[in-house]
Amino acid sequence: MNQFTENAIKVILSVPKGKVLTYGKVALLAGSPRGARQVGWLLNSMTAKYNLPWHRIVNAKGKIALSHPHASFEQRHLLEAEGIEFKDEVTIDLKNYLWQVTHIDFDRIELETR
DNA sequence: CCACTGACTACTT
DNA sequence: CAAGTAGCCAGTG
Numbered sequence: 496m497n498q499f500t501e502n503a504i505k506v507i508l509s510v511p512k513g514k515v516l517t518y519g520k521v522a523l524l525a526g527s528p529r530g531a532r533q534v535g536w537l538l539n540s541m542t543a544k545y546n547l548p549w550h551r552i553v554n555a556k557g558k559i560a561l562s563h564p565h566a567s568f569e570q571r572h573l574l575e576a577e578g579i580e581f582k583d584e585v586t587i588d589l590k591n592y593l594w595q596v597t598h599i600d601f602d603r604i605e606l607e608t609r
Numbered sequence: 610c611c612a613c614t615g616a617c618t619a620c621t622t
Numbered sequence: 623c624a625a626g627t628a629g630c631c632a633g634t635g
Contacts, residue, residue: 555617567616
């Protein structure tokens with residue numbers, strides 16, 4: 496596993512319940528400012544293995560980015576269960592729910608496979 | 610190695 | 623706010 500992937504996983508695991516992060520922010524914190532698309536890719540492939548809170552990641556507009564209808568519904572359901580309210584079917588207010596973080600101590604986090 | 614594909618973004622119209 | 627455009631980069635065939 497490369498550095499970017501490992502850090503991105505740690506970032507995602509660090510997002511507190513009831514808060515969200517954008518793909519771009521995850522990529523930035525993981526050390527690859529333009530790697531937003533890879534974040535989506537690895538969420539898809541690493542969620543099962545590392546038990547990631549994948550639903551806490553939305554796009555820069557505060558919208559659910561999943562294209563598959565059933566999956567986007569599931570994400571909305573999971574977020575509402577954490578107290579996040581939706582402005583419409585797929586949109587939340589980033590002003591209220593975006594996790595404000597500037598740095599993460601990666602060395603302090605241990606990865607555990609499920 | 611080349612071409613194509615996105616759970617993306619920022620900028621312009 | 624919607625639609626188009628140009629970068630982005632790891633995975634895949």
